[in-house]
Amino acid sequence: MKKNTFEDYQEVIPEEVDRREFTDREDIINRLYKWALGIEDLRSKSLLFVSPRRYGKTAILTRLYNKLFWEQDKVAPFFFKVKAQKYTMKDFAIEYALTFYKQYIGFQLKDPSVITEDLSIDDLVKIAKEKDLEYVAKRILAFKKISSNESWIRIWSVAQSAPNKICFDANKRVAVILDEFQCLDELVYIDEAKTLLDNSITPSYHSVCTDIRAPMLVSGSLVTIVTRKVMSGPLRGRFGKIKLGLLDFDDALALVFKLSEKYNLPVTFETAKLIVEISGRNPFYINSAFASSMQNKDLSTIKGVEEVYKFEVTNEEGMIYEFWDKHFKRNLRLLNKDPPDNFGLTKQIIFYILKYQDKKVSYEDIARKFGIGVPYALEKLEDLMEMDLVEESSYGFVYG
Incomplete structure (x- = not known):
């Protein structure tokens, strides 16, 4: 099979980041690509891929999918990211299974239109039969029958194991890539009124994640929550772990110059270094300086850079402001969980760690520092970990 270069293959599923902006991420994509290729020889086990929000995990995973789709034909990639909407368990199971079958058939035929077009279950059965994929057609027909007559528990079980069954039927290999894994327990309901969350979805993967013919690559942005879901409980011992870090200084600097060219906003070496320092080498914060809605930006002067970041942090139209505003609103319960005689303690601890x-x-x-007992200090740090503001290490806690 002819291999495309890293830049020229077609997007099968949309990529979130302009390929010109990729800096210091090729290594992690290649590492995950090798992990996927290892599935062919049953050498790869399931992995957890984590980092705080806006580090670029989804961009990496979508690009990995497209690379796997075009550059090899041994391991079928299956990418699924739950939409930000409420599902019933049955609707979720049907979307999960339909997405898998579309992507699997599209990969086998190297036909992106099977994935991108709005096809029904009957459409997929017809395509599979016409293209000599009878084993796929049989599985789809069986799922269609079950989804019409069985309980949601049974429907989800069959949908969840669809990649594993295909691998078993035809001795095939699948890389199951699930983005924002922790969201599966936050958006799927067991009742039609969508009032009762099903908190058992992520643990239920214990029955399929050890299948070396279809191992999983799951990602999460709420580092503490997703790590606990995957590295403990029913999934304990079944996943390895990869953490996506900040950019190296030189790579962050390279990203600044790439964005300068893309947005036609000149920078000097000194202002480029300042952007790297202010951003903390976070790609989202670097991008915010260039994509900011602030009018008449000037990133060629120290003052201009400072004014852009002041706008981004303090103005409601700022990308950084919007991100943190949503984050803190989502976590108001934890931020304000202080006793009346020490209200504001959580915020004081955040500023101290900063x-x-x-x-x-x-x-x-x-x-x-704050004259509180050790158990209460641990409780407050647990709250901050749940908010994804700090991370636990072997020697203490560090701002995340």
């Missing part, structure tokens, strides 16, 4: 971004802060440090 002062030591490059150092680890222990719960004993927090207890001493």
